[in-house]
Amino acid sequence: MSYRVVHYINQFFAGIGGEEKADYAPETREGVVGPGMALNAALGNEAEIVGTVICGDTYFASDMAKTSAEVLELIRKFEPDAVLLGPAFNAGRYGSACGAMGDAISKELGIPVVSGMFPENPGVEMYRKSLYIIETADSARGMGKAVPAMAKLLLKLLKGEKVGLPAEEGYIERGLRINKFFETMASERCVDMFVKKLKGEPFETEYPMPVFDRVDPNPPIVDMANSTVALVTSGGICPKGNPDHIEASSASKYGEYSIEGFDDLTSADHCTAHGGYDATYADDDPDRVLPVDVMREMEKEGVFKKLHNKFYTTVGNGTAVASAKKFGAEIALKLKADGVDAVILTST
Amino acid sequence: MVHVCTIVPISLTVGANRIVPAVAIPHPLGDPSKPFEEEKTIRRHLVEKALKALQTPVSEQTVFND
Numbered sequence: 107m108s109y110r111v112v113h114y115i116n117q118f119f120a121g122i123g124g125e126e127k128a129d130y131a132p133e134t135r136e137g138v139v140g141p142g143m144a145l146n147a148a149l150g151n152e153a154e155i156v157g158t159v160i161c162g163d164t165y166f167a168s169d170m171a172k173t174s175a176e177v178l179e180l181i182r183k184f185e186p187d188a189v190l191l192g193p194a195f196n197a198g199r200y201g202s203a204c205g206a207m208g209d210a211i212s213k214e215l216g217i218p219v220v221s222g223m224f225p226e227n228p229g230v231e232m233y234r235k236s237l238y239i240i241e242t243a244d245s246a247r248g249m250g251k252a253v254p255a256m257a258k259l260l261l262k263l264l265k266g267e268k269v270g271l272p273a274e275e276g277y278i279e280r281g282l283r284i285n286k287f288f289e290t291m292a293s294e295r296c297v298d299m300f301v302k303k304l305k306g307e308p309f310e311t312e313y314p315m316p317v318f319d320r321v322d323p324n325p326p327i328v329d330m331a332n333s334t335v336a337l338v339t340s341g342g343i344c345p346k347g348n349p350d351h352i353e354a355s356s357a358s359k360y361g362e363y364s365i366e367g368f369d370d371l372t373s374a375d376h377c378t379a380h381g382g383y384d385a386t387y388a389d390d391d392p393d394r395v396l397p398v399d400v401m402r403e404m405e406k407e408g409v410f411k412k413l414h415n416k417f418y419t420t421v422g423n424g425t426a427v428a429s430a431k432k433f434g435a436e437i438a439l440k441l442k443a444d445g446v447d448a449v450i451l452t453s454t
Numbered sequence: 455m456v457h458v459c460t461i462v463p464i465s466l467t468v469g470a471n472r473i474v475p476a477v478a479i480p481h482p483l484g485d486p487s488k489p490f491e492e493e494k495t496i497r498r499h500l501v502e503k504a505l506k507a508l509q510t511p512v513s514e515q516t517v518f519n520d
Contacts, residue, residue: 323471323512387481394484453459
């Protein structure tokens with residue numbers, strides 16, 4: 107008996123239509139459709155695509171939570187052992203839909219799921235922790251390479267075989283750490299790597315650093331005297347008692363607090379939530395991290411028009427880059443909506 | 455935005471465009487070894503530098519030293 111696999115694709119790969127059909131509501135078909143044919147062939151006689159679920163990209167993107175529940179029910183009806191999604195290549199909404207489905211299937215059905223995307227597809231950043239995503243080219247020209255890799259990984263997962271490292275299996279790094287035992291000590295491996303580097307030979311790091319994006323510098327403030335300036339910090343300053351329980355490390359949230367009426371922060375009213383540095387000095391005088399006292403003086407002197415009446419704070423201590431990025435984007439939107447012209451961000 | 459921070463290399467790595475080096479990790483805008491008025495002068499100086507950085511056109515990552 108072969109494993110039952112369901113395949114999810116968008117309206118385009120189902121041959122229904124392009125952008126003009128992107129609001130196509132979810133539907134199911136028996137057996138394979140479009141790229142499912144090649145995937146089914148690659149699965150061989152060990153697994154079979156028993157059904158295909160199709161959904162328009164815009165339909166999915168317009169209400170992701172609702173649609174993923176809807177599509178999940180259609181998938182569930184086929185009683186699958188595993189699910190294949192896409193591949194979505196560099197199609198953003200399609201990739202996000204595949205990622206969201208991968209996340210939902212893993213959580214709700216607990217069965218193996220594999221997708222395929224170009225590394226820059228936004229679906230990768232959003233969902234790479236939730237599912238295996240085979241790295242593909244940016245367009246359907248890469249179908250020939252994506253199909254066997256997706257099928258091979260799915261079969262491994264179905265049979266409960268050990269999945270190798272990203273480079274071995276062709277999937278995009280999920281950011282998961284696993285224990286691995288080596289024959290040689292870290293010091294020796296480190297020196298070996300260093301010698302290879304000196305010789306200009308290729309070597310593979312055991313701990314890749316995150317890649318940070320870059321933004322163009324903003325134009326300068328031309329009229330400071332008429333500007334509103336806000337304070338933001340990763341140093342964990344918060345009202346005394348840390349009312350929102352911002353974590354001392356690996357923060358999962360940020361705080362938004364009023365400084366209306368405060369000319370100075372003191373140990374009586376504020377403290378730090380940060381667990382990564384000696385908190386003595388910040389707890390004694392929180393202005394050492396969030397300079398409210400000096401900012402108030404300068405506001406009164408008219409150096410700038412207004413100190414924004416709210417400050418934003420989180421703890422930058424082992425905090426995931428993805429979380430920090432999310433906090434930053436949300437805080438920036440709020441500051442812009444409040445008419446803030448400039449920000450002083452302080453870090454410990 | 456201007457980033458006032460002590461570990462400038464981290465700020466450069468994560469991509470801040472205007473950077474003002476601060477005093478020390480546990481007290482970036484203060485120095486508890488100094489009397490309070492002197493400490494406040496240090497803080498005021500750093501904030502002034504931060505505001506100056508915000509008013510300075512930059513085309514690439516720039517560290518504002520004294």
